[in-house]
Amino acid sequence: MPAEQTEPSRLAAPARAGARAGGRAPTRARWLLIRILAAAAATGLITSACSAGAGSGASPASPATSTPSATAASTPSATATSTPAAARAKPLAGKVVGIDPGHNGLNGTDPAYIDRQIWNGRFWEDCDTTGTETDSGYTEAQFNFNVASYLRGYLRRAGARVVMTRRNNHGVGPCVNRRAEIIDRAHASVAIDIHADGGPSWGRGFTVLEPVADGPNDKVITASVRFGRDVRSAFLAGTPMQRSDYYGQDGVIFRDDLAGLNLTTVPKVLIECGNMRNAADAALLTTASVQRQIARALDAAITRFLTHR
Numbered sequence: 001m002p003a004e005q006t007e008p009s010r011l012a013a014p015a016r017a018g019a020r021a022g023g024r025a026p027t028r029a030r031w032l033l034i035r036i037l038a039a040a041a042a043t044g045l046i047t048s049a050c051s052a053g054a055g056s057g058a059s060p061a062s063p064a065t066s067t068p069s070a071t072a073a074s075t076p077s078a079t080a081t082s083t084p085a086a087a088r089a090k091p092l093a094g095k096v097v098g099i100d101p102g103h104n105g106l107n108g109t110d111p112a113y114i115d116r117q118i119w120n121g122r123f124w125e126d127c128d129t130t131g132t133e134t135d136s137g138y139t140e141a142q143f144n145f146n147v148a149s150y151l152r153g154y155l156r157r158a159g160a161r162v163v164m165t166r167r168n169n170h171g172v173g174p175c176v177n178r179r180a181e182i183i184d185r186a187h188a189s190v191a192i193d194i195h196a197d198g199g200p201s202w203g204r205g206f207t208v209l210e211p212v213a214d215g216p217n218d219k220v221i222t223a224s225v226r227f228g229r230d231v232r233s234a235f236l237a238g239t240p241m242q243r244s245d246y247y248g249q250d251g252v253i254f255r256d257d258l259a260g261l262n263l264t265t266v267p268k269v270l271i272e273c274g275n276m277r278n279a280a281d282a283a284l285l286t287t288a289s290v291q292r293q294i295a296r297a298l299d300a301a302i303t304r305f306l307t308h309r
Helices: 002-020 028-054 068-089 140-157 176-185 218-238 279-285 288-307
Strands: 096-101 117-119 124-126 161-164 190-197 207-211 252-255 268-275
Touching: 096 140, 096 176, 117 176, 140 161, 140 190, 140 288, 190 218, 190 288, 207 218, 218 268, 218 288, 268 279, 279 288
Parallel strands: 096 161, 096 190, 190 268, 207 252
Antiparallel strands: 117 124, 207 268
16 A cells, blocks of 8 residues: 555665664564554553543552542532532431420329429429310320420431430329429420410410520520421411410410429420310320321421521
8 A cells, every 4th residue: 555655765764874874774574563562652551541531440549540630520529419418318417406295194193293392483383283185085295295206206317316304104293393404404406395285165276385584594585486486387387286366476475484484594485286175176186197297397497496497
């Protein structure tokens, strides 16, 4: 072919010049060997460059995979995508949440204990009470504990550490001042007291009870009011319970006579989830599905409060 025919003439000129300069002119076979070696070297360089560009297929020891440019391009991207995903999965990681399920299942069996007087921050009151119940005998203590248990599960899945003031519904107490102390000593990020009311049979709805400044709770009043707004909004959005039409105003009331609110040093409100003495409210409050809805609403309020979403 033309290229092959002209190649010897191009190679012959340097050979003759070398001979004239006193060097030894290379043979045709030697020139062919040089061409083969040169081609092999070029191929090796190209292969190395492709391997370095691929990156992922190179050995961990290969310098090509540890160049500053490759590291700078990949590391921030991985961090940026993994951190928000982890935050979304565990939005309450590192947070402590206090839950006080009001009363206890056997409070009525020990009147001497629950009737003893404790200081609630303003005056003396009973250690605790039995709570209310529906006309059919479903107790507030059972309702409170069920909702608290569902809520504890939701909060733990979100990464929170949960502190409960009682572990079951077949005990007595603790007293209301002790309940406040348990949550305060845990340095909770926020706390909720769960109750249901025993109001007039004609009245319906939930009420958020918020604290009034009285000394121990002075520093958490503003935060408690903000948390109360989150609870109210979450109840309206996520449960079938309406705002109370007999207690408080627009679903909110301030109370200065409750130990749990007077003695708190963490943001806290008390929620009366509905009126157990009203037939329509009672029909809702005694079902597991509504109890879970209430727990999810409280979970949403707590998450919003703690993450500022």
